[in-house]
Structure formats: C-alpha cells, structure tokens
Amino acid sequence: MKFFLDTADLNEIEEAASWGALAGVTTNPSLYARVGGKLSDFHNHIKRICDIVDGPVSAESVAMSRDEIVRDGRELAAIAPNVVVKVPTMVEGLAATHTLAAEGIPVNMTLCFTVPQAILAARAGARYISPFVGRFDDISEDGLGQLENVVAAINNYDFTPDTVNGEQVEIIAASIRSANHVTQAALMGADIATVPFGVLKKMVAHPLTDRGLDAFMKDWEKVQNA
Numbered sequence: 001m002k003f004f005l006d007t008a009d010l011n012e013i014e015e016a017a018s019w020g021a022l023a024g025v026t027t028n029p030s031l032y033a034r035v036g037g038k039l040s041d042f043h044n045h046i047k048r049i050c051d052i053v054d055g056p057v058s059a060e061s062v063a064m065s066r067d068e069i070v071r072d073g074r075e076l077a078a079i080a081p082n083v084v085v086k087v088p089t090m091v092e093g094l095a096a097t098h099t100l101a102a103e104g105i106p107v108n109m110t111l112c113f114t115v116p117q118a119i120l121a122a123r124a125g126a127r128y129i130s131p132f133v134g135r136f137d138d139i140s141e142d143g144l145g146q147l148e149n150v151v152a153a154i155n156n157y158d159f160t161p162d163t164v165n166g167e168q169v170e171i172i173a174a175s176i177r178s179a180n181h182v183t184q185a186a187l188m189g190a191d192i193a194t195v196p197f198g199v200l201k202k203m204v205a206h207p208l209t210d211r212g213l214d215a216f217m218k219d220w221e222k223v224q225n226a
C-alpha cells in the first residue's frame with residue numbers, strides 16, 4: 001500500500017514528505033478552502049505542492065459540463081508533470097475522463113461510492129478511482145464493506161493499461177478517518193490510502209511504543225548513573 005496525504009496544507013505536506021513514506025497528495029475544493037485558498041492562487045498552490053511531492057498530486061476540476069471539465073483538466077495538467085486531474089464520478093465526469101485519458105492526462109475519479117461507479121470509471125480510462133469510506137459511514141452505511149467490494153470487483157477484470165505509463169488503474173481508499181480504516185484497506189488490497197495529516201500521525205503512534213520507549217529511557221538513565 002502507498003500513502004497519499006489528503007490535504008492542501010503545505011506545512012503538513014512538507015512534514016509528511018520528510019518522513020519518507022509520502023507517495024502523493026490529493027486535494028479537493030474543501031481542503032483548499034480550509035487553508036484559506038483563493039481562486040487566483042489555485043494553480044500556483046498546486047504547483048507548490050508538486051514541487052514538494054515526488055508523486056502524483058490530484059487537483060480537482062469544479063466544472064460541471066464535460067467540455068469545461070476537459071478544459072479545466074488540460075489547464076491543471078499543464079501546471080506540472082505530476083498533476084492528476086480529479087473528476088467527480090457522474091455522467092459528464094465519465095465523458096471528460098474518456099477524453100482526458102485519451103490525451104494521456106491521468107484522471108482520479110472521485111466521489112465514488114459503489115462498484116458500478118468504480119467499474120464505469122475504470123472503463124472510461126481513469127488512472128485512479130477513489131471510493132469514499134468515511135462518508136459512507138456518516139450515513140450509517142458500511143464504508144469499508146463498499147471499499148472491499150470495489151477492490152474485489154476491479155481486481156476481477158484486467159483493465160487496459162492506461163496510456164500514461166502502462167500501469168493498471170489503482171484504487172485510492174479515500175475519506176479515511178482512522179488508522180483502523182487504513183489497516184482494513186491494506187488487508188483488502190487497496191493500492192493506496194489517502195489520509196489526513198491527523199490520521200497519518202495516529203498511524204505512527206501506539207501506546208505500547210510510548211510505554212516501551214519510556215521504560216528504555218528510564219533504564220538508560222540507570223546505566224548512566226551506575
């Protein structure tokens with residue numbers, strides 16, 4: 001499993017990148033708004049993220065028609081070679097993905113919740129598909145169960161390698177709210193988990209690690225004073 005950071009916060013991205021396990025970043029309009037992002041600075045902001053991260057950086061189109069999404073996608077892809085265009089899973093999004101993929105522009109289909117949506121995204125040529133876990137849980141549905149179904153269904157078929165780098169479509173477990181979501185996503189074989197920085201920090205920590213470290217430090221103090 002690879003880890004992406006689900007944020008538009010440059011400080012979080014720089015810090016996570018320094019830990020050595022950051023394979024990419026995903027952003028969305030809400031995450032950009034959260035860091036006080038302005039429309040006029042959007043492309044520059046994505047460029048700054050691309051300069052920090054050695055991996056795919058998803059930047060979302062907010063257009064609603066296929067022509068506008070394609071236009072948005074081309075502009076976003078021109079920002080840096082590692083930009084991935086994030087497109088919502090809807091009819092206009094599928095049509096735009098089909099066009100962008102044919103041009104060699106990688107697409108991450110987002111707001112994906114079901115197996116049929118995921119298969120349609122893969123057929124349209126998406127490089128990444130992002131099933132949402134937490135938002136399913138929010139409506140008292142089984143987010144992890146849906147993710148497991150998507151992973152199993154996509155792996156049932158040999159989707160044509162994309163035109164960008166010959167790699168198969170990858171599943172990004174998105175809307176991740178806990179380290180346990182990451183554990184379960186890894187066990188079911190999701191290719192990538194995109195996690196908020198707070199979850200990434202929790203993934204590192206364990207009370208037994210803290211307790212063990214504390215005991216080691218106290219015993220080392222005894223050694224020094226012996």
Ligand SMILES: O=C[C@H](O)COP(=O)(O)O
Binds near residue numbers: 006027028132194
């Ligand atoms: O845009 C994709 C995010 O992973 C959504 O996460 P969220 O449900 O926590 O906002």
